[in-house]
Amino acid sequence: NTHFSLTRKHERHFAGRLSNVHSSRLVVQPENRGTAPAILYSLLRLAKTTADATVAFFPSDHYFSDDLSFMNHVDGAFRTIETDPRSIVLLGIEPDAAETSYGWIEPAKSLFGDLARSVSRVGRFWEKPTSDVAKQLMSSGCLWNSFVMIGKVETFIDLFRKHLPELFRVFAAASTVFGTEQEMATMRSIYSWIDESNFSSDVLERSADRLLVMRVGDVGWCDWGEPSRVIDTLASLGVQTPWMQALAA
DSSP states (O other): OOOEEEEGGGHHHHTTTTTTSOGGGEEEESSOOOHHHHHHHHHHHHHHHHTTOEEEEOOTTEEESOHHHHHHHHHHHHHHHHHOTTOEEEEEEOOSSOOSSSEEEEEOOOTTTTSTTOEEEEEEEEESOOHHHHHHHHHTTOEEEEEEEEEEHHHHHHHHHHHSHHHHHHHHHHGGGTTSTTHHHHHHHHHTTOOOOOHHHHTGGGOGGGEEEEEEOSSOEEETTSHHHHHHHHHHTTOOOHHHHHHHO
């Protein structure tokens, strides 16, 4: 039951690939206004039909070399939510470098916090630290924030009600036309004036008391948000393309 959060200007890229996906599973934003509106729009669309569902969010530009191991972690996070439905589980990647361009999660101290697949409360977030701070975070057992999140639809919505109440109010009012011919025109109007907002900084970082982090290792994770990381991953897989050879030249 996979839904896709999309942006209209990218339609030429996704139209063919998603041609066999029913329109009810395509959440198409008129414009990009950051991760918070994209997530809220998706949640309220889901809430129309499956308000009691557990949902996982996956960024589209991330790579995992071991899909099976990664999805086993996701399954574990779903089981955690079954026993603690008021929380949200983040997947925290065990770092192999003191990365300064990633966000980091500092787990709260716990008895089993250093074990693989252990689940801890979130202590705090560190966004794109300096090199010295990143080294300290790595040595102290902190984790890269993959932005993969699992939780109840209503739990996510509650966080929007609390931390972005005006954005929630506008989208909730618009949800009455979701699934009708008026939906796209209504969303175009909303997106034309709302400010850009970031789910990490505007919601997650204010919600540490509701967050858990699962320690994830050996899945070969990479954030492909920068071209250099895509090239490095392809090179590690032994993939050579004409455009890569041209860059090397």
